[in-house]
Amino acid sequence: MTHPDRETSLDVRLIHWTGSLFPAYAAARVCYSKLGVEGIAPLESDEAMGIWLRDRVLSRGHWGILEHLDFQFAIRGISRACSHQLVRHRIASYAQQSQRYVDKAAFRYVVPESMRQCPEALDLFRETMNLLGDRYEQMQQLLHQAYPDESKEAVNQDARFILPNACETEMIMTVNGRQLLEISRKRLCSRAQWEIRALFERIRDLVQATVPVVFDNLGPDCAWDRCHEGGCAQAARYKRQPGW
Numbered sequence: 001m002t003h004p005d006r007e008t009s010l011d012v013r014l015i016h017w018t019g020s021l022f023p024a025y026a027a028a029r030v031c032y033s034k035l036g037v038e039g040i041a042p043l044e045s046d047e048a049m050g051i052w053l054r055d056r057v058l059s060r061g062h063w064g065i066l067e068h069l070d071f072q073f074a075i076r077g078i079s080r081a082c083s084h085q086l087v088r089h090r091i092a093s094y095a096q097q098s099q100r101y102v103d104k105a106a107f108r109y110v111v112p113e114s115m116r117q118c119p120e121a122l123d124l125f126r127e128t129m130n131l132l133g134d135r136y137e138q139m140q141q142l143l144h145q146a147y148p149d150e151s152k153e154a155v156n157q158d159a160r161f162i163l164p165n166a167c168e169t170e171m172i173m174t175v176n177g178r179q180l181l182e183i184s185r186k187r188l189c190s191r192a193q194w195e196i197r198a199l200f201e202r203i204r205d206l207v208q209a210t211v212p213v214v215f216d217n218l219g220p221d222c223a224w225d226r227c228h229e230g231g232c233a234q235a236a237r238y239k240r241q242p243g244w
């Protein structure tokens with residue numbers, strides 16, 4: 001029997017950001033101002049500060065200024081395979097749902113599109129997920145019976161060895177603007193794995209919808225200078241945009 005309600009999909013929300021471009025604008029202006037930080041007033045809008053930052057600072061490669069902006073994302077509906085890739089980017093902060101404290105009986109899982117398009121593969125995959133779900137619960141029971149004095153966390157921490165890469169996880173990622181550009185360069189590349197690329201496509205859309213101008217160019221390496229992956233059809237689409 002299959003349980004389609006256990007199949008999950010990507011859900012990303014921008015739950016917090018610095019809220020204004022002024023911290024980055026002030027950081028850039030203080031470098032050139034003899035009046036000190038007290039003498040720096042915000043421009044009339046975030047858009048005006050975004051244009052100023054783009055044309056005077058970012059276009060000259062001073063991306064460090066974007067470290068004064070922070071973004072916090074709530075990420076759900078990704079697999080453990082994806083989260084493992086994400087946390088390799090070390091200049092960001094992460095909090096991830098625990099498989100010790102959270103019971104993963106009837107765990108939800110991510111289904112790759114390749115399997116969705118192939119009925120036989122999809123059947124086999126679903127069947128395997130159901131089997132692993134059952135085995136996980138059996139293992140919890142066995143370990144609980146064998147070690148009655150152990151806590152639920154102790155049982156879960158070993159029962160989870162049965163869980164697959166496809167198992168859904170939930171995370172909070174807090175990252176600064178400069179690192180967001182750096183990670184996007186790698187993960188928006190068409191050669192990045194599809195799930196983490198889809199994650200960064202969502203992140204890109206959220207940031208571009210929230211912050212005027214500064215992140216308009218968020219894209220893979222080929223959007224900035226050159227492809228480091230040997231080239232692909234996408235490279236031509238991402239010609240460097242004016243102002244950068």
Ligand SMILES: Cc1cc2nc3c(=O)[nH]c(=O)nc-3n(C[C@H](O)[C@H](O)[C@H](O)COP(=O)(O)OP(=O)(O)OC[C@H]3O[C@@H](n4cnc5c(N)ncnc54)[C@H](O)[C@@H]3O)c2cc1C
Pocket residue numbers: 088089090091186187191192193
């Ligand atoms: C398409 C793709 C395929 C990949 N395939 C694999 C794979 O098969 N196997 C695998 O293991 N990984 C793989 N990775 C992950 C990759 O190797 C990196 O771990 C990941 O991209 C993060 O590296 P980073 O340099 O961007 O970030 P970070 O490691 O977070 O580093 C960010 C920056 O901080 C600095 N830095 C951080 N730590 C140090 C340090 N200790 N010393 C000096 N400078 C430091 C560097 O300037 C670095 O650029 C892959 C990544 C991509 C994009």
